[in-house]
Amino acid sequence: MFVGDTPSANDDSIGQIFTGRTGDLLTKMLENVLELTRDDVYITNILKCRALDTQAPSSAHVHTCHPYLLKEIELIKPQYIVTLGTVAYHYLTGDDSPIEKVRGIIHQQDTYTIIPTYLPNYLLRNPSAKKEVFADLLKIKTLIQKQ
16 A cells, blocks of 8 residues: 555546556665555545645644545555655554654554655656665665565
8 A cells, every 4th residue: 555645636627546657666666675555555635625725734634534544544455554754654554753763764653664765756756765765765665575
């Protein structure tokens, strides 16, 4: 399971998440490193729609949508959750550490393992971080292969 933060304006307008360049990059990450397709994993966001009044999701927005994410986790029963960005990591762990400090660190949470990494749109703005995400994804691949 992959969990991002909020749909982009484009995502929201067409009713799909991780579309455009961000979605293309996520697809490449899945296919080239994990050897999975988007159909092989469940991909969601904490926020189910885009907040009109702010660029970053507020805690009020997240608290409104958080129960939906918990229900998705309950239904999907993932062994692994890859949190994409700080917001998803924070709301699933309660840890408010910046993503730069926790990315790639494996966290056991309830009945699943959380692996935080950067959002694909961050990588589009900061291409040098791709090597860190590649390392994070290799950790995930190793965990999956051990099952």
